[in-house]
Amino acid sequence: GQQLNQSPQSMFIQEGEDVSMNCTSSSIFNTWLWYKQDPGEGPVLLIALYKAGELTSNGRLTAQFGITRKDSFLNISASIPSDVGIYFCAGRDQGAQKLVFGQGTRLTINP
């Protein structure tokens, strides 16, 4: 089946640093979504992308739908302690009614 490779698996950064993470797929996707999961909670939708090349921001978060339609990137600028958590990418190919999720990137911030 389809697989998403999300990297890095974990990140340890200082407060105030910028963060970048990405997701690549083995097939072309029509939708890319980025979620954040806090400990003990369900994933929360951050950004949704629907067109190749699309660049969308949500506050300090920016995500892009790769031109090849096989990848997506999430950037967080000027990280703060509440950014700590696990970030998941998810994708959907044409005709599918369900998402495929990446393994997650665990973000830890040192104050």
Place this chain on the structure above:
Amino acid sequence: NAGVTQTPKFRILKIGQSMTLQCTQDMNHNYMYWYRQDPGMGLKLIYYSVGAGITDKGEVPNGYNVSRSTTEDFPLRLELAAPSQTSVYFCASGSGTGYEQYFGPGTRLTVT
């Protein structure tokens, strides 16, 4: 709107017992999903439904059953609990238009 609600939040089962995990959404979404998340791992799809009366298997359906008699409810049934089913279970719903999914808070299940 409460969004997606799940009950119970925690449960401990003995091997061989059965239980139903409840999921309700008040957003009038047609699409509903059940996932499991093992420690340190991503989400694996168990079952999903595109509308009342319609269900389909996901990636890891063995040992589970679902039903969808109403738009709002999508219960997940474990008939003979096994230690391999120890996990956190998330229910999600979506309108199906943009394929965005909205998650409940999860049920943490331990089978011993």
